[in-house]
Amino acid sequence: MREDLLYFIWRHNKLPTEQLCTGNGETIEIRAPGTQNRFAGPDFFNAQVEIDGQLWAGNVEMHLKSSDWYVHHHQTDENYDNVILHVVWEDDIAVFRRDGTQIPTLEVRQYVSDQLLNGYQNLMNNSRTSFINCEKDLRDVDSFVVENWLHRLFIERLENKSRLILDLLEESKNDWEAVLFMLLAKNFGSKVNGNYFLERAKQLDFSVVRKTTNESMQLEALLFGHFGLLQVDDCSDSYYLQLKKEYKYLSSKFGLTENLSKPEFFGLRPLNFPTIRISQLVNLYAGNHNIFSKLMEVNSLQNIYKAFEISTGPYWEDHYTFGKLSKKRVKKLSKKFVDLVIINTLVPLKFCYAKYLGRDWNEDLIAMVSDLGKEDNSIIKNFEQIGMKTQNALESQAKLELYTNYCTKNKCMQCTIGTQLLNRNT
Structure with missing residues (x-):
């Protein structure tokens, strides 16, 4: 069990709309789950939750156990003063803000269906695979969904490559x-x-x-x-x-x-x-x-x-x-060598320089890399073997990002393909 399942349940409205209660018996109605925060601070910003008839707007924090609130020292961190609901898998202790007020806690394990839980465990069971968790089910994902996700991953890869460039610029x-x-x-x-x-x-x-x-x-x-x-x-x-x-x-x-x-x-x-x-x-x-x-x-x-x-x-x-x-x-x-220069140097540099100038060259860069041939390495060959064909360098770059920062880290619930598969079964 990982916290990312809690994020999925909350973000995709997998809890029943009625009969939700806090550990103290207060009724809960989720009006808006808020926006997931992938950086430091509470897990979801600007959520709206009605608790015992009172509408609250603020942040939501999630843990496997409510006692993790103290393990992470949130009780002394002002960034968590505006948490309106603590969502946990197991409610093992009451938690309080810095001012001493108790935070309502929602224990979700009693509300999650066996179907969803079995689907999650099946997806995360990498003992049945040789490459990535979803390799046996990948063909079931809509090609349009995969294509859009790969485009997002390509931009994400450029963002990650930008870190080196920004460091070098500073130096x-x-x-x-x-x-x-x-x-x-x-x-x-x-x-x-x-x-x-x-x-x-x-x-x-x-x-x-x-x-x-x-x-x-x-x-x-x-x-x-x-x-x-x-x-x-x-x-x-x-x-x-x-x-x-x-x-x-x-x-x-x-x-x-x-x-x-x-x-x-x-x-x-x-x-x-x-x-x-x-x-x-x-x-x-x-x-x-x-x-x-x-x-x-x-x-x-x-x-x-x-x-x-x-x-x-x-x-x-x-x-x-x-x-x-x-x-x-x-x-x-060779052309192959120049292609690698384009992929690894020119495109990331153009991406950073466009941002420096306040311009958006993303579509031009996507078009440029889409016209380059795919890269040839073991990761791309493994994707081919499980039925995920690679047409060009944009897709090969996106798949390298997917494999390195999602598949190998079991971040299936942060991956569009993983959430699509779990949504399909629930």
Whole structure:
């Protein structure tokens, strides 16, 4: 039993309209359940409840046991002074406000039908499933309901991604160009080196990047050195030694801190080697000023792909690591890689920037991501196996949000699909 069942019962009017009574025998009539609060404070705001003929307007708090009121120290919290009704599964003790007045308590377990309770327990019984709780019943949910829920989840995912962007903006004193650089660095590091690249990018004053963008050799030396790629033992390669010399000069000029850490190569395909990704990142920025402004103005996928038509420098056409020749190959960013940049950097950044400007670009962003192909990972494959097909990147992003923040946390009663299934059976 979880409190989220109480929220569901209250929000969806699953209690009988008559014969409701408090623990003290006072009659209760629920006029309006109020608005659920998902943050700190009472669980429902602005409810209207008639108790013994007297209409009350205020907040409703919910617990499995009424004694949880004291476990959570609500009796000393002014945020709970306006609670007009305490809704609990088990009423085991009387509770009082800070001023000493008793709060009416509604024990709901005596009013909940066996059908609803069995439906809830069946839904939450993950011993019968291999992936998510509702996998055996998912096909019964109306496709229109699922589609609308996925759209909401996509926006919710953007809101969650915004937290990192807002943190980076604060750290960079609202330098949007610097934030774009940090997010791109994270993307270019991919899954293995993403966090390492982000931390290194955060520790590099972006003004130094700005000052070196007109000299590709300086920019390449700066980024290769700062990201820990100029620490090769016994390398006599002339290009490597030139970069090393240039980075030493830049370190002295700009007071850069020596980096003793290194990115990972192990387990990566050669095209994902950090050397290749840093060279591509260099070519994106070399001679290219105000990239953020340009990308924020671009709305078509075609123009975004054009902006990311970049490859490595000439040296890396026949190298993957310093000093080791390989078969010559032009190493451009793949469409699949650029799609991930769009999904993980450009769209969240556009979302935040629109809010900063006081605009609503949500429909444009939804349209853009809907035109991208779906992501290919184990979670999306598992959804496919239980009959939930994925058409595009919007749906794959939404399903990642669904799985990560709802399914794995058993938040079925906060999920539209879960509540739809439970409503169907009650």
